[in-house]
Amino acid sequence: MALRADLQVRLMECGLEMHPVKSKIVYCKDSNRRSEYPNVSFDFLGYRFQPRRAENTRSKQVFCNFLPAVSPSALKSMRSAIREFDIRQRTQVSLADIAREINPLLRGWIAAEMALSVLAYNLTRAMNILGIRPLIDAIAA
Known part of the structure; x- marks a missing residue:
């Protein structure tokens, strides 16, 4: 001490x-x-x-x-923000429209966290946990 x-x-x-x-x-x-x-x-x-x-x-x-x-609490907050888009219930909306809506949020996270090489891994991991692989592909396009 x-x-x-x-x-x-x-x-x-x-x-x-x-x-x-x-x-x-x-x-x-x-x-x-x-x-x-x-x-x-x-x-x-x-x-x-x-x-x-x-x-x-x-x-x-x-x-x-x-x-x-990214800390576990920050990752939890990111997951919560993604869940608020309620993507699974929006079957009437195209993936391109969802990508346009979610991209500003993702860009903000990426801009704020760009110094960390693990951001992409953790963000992709969070999205994979949510089971929205097609959204990731749409964002990447």
Whole structure:
């Protein structure tokens, strides 16, 4: 707990304070840091930072890295927003019309999250969970 106390002192010097419930010390576990600690992930601004599988693009070597992805709560919110379109009940509307309606929402998410390479994977995964593969194909067209 000495580290936490030191951080509190430093933050106070900067005119900041640590939230007593939300703040925690997190071990950024990766291939170089392999110890076991109780906290190895945290959520921040809709992202979950945690140890994840990564690949060196040149050597194709797979390793563990501490990387962000869309947090479970943000993904739940995205699923909820997609469900509100009630796509399965709109059989009278063409997929192209649904794609036109949903595209601004998707573009907004993509613009806000473009820095994360996992956005496309998570968004596609959320849509696959909803069982709307034809919509994904229509959006891609």
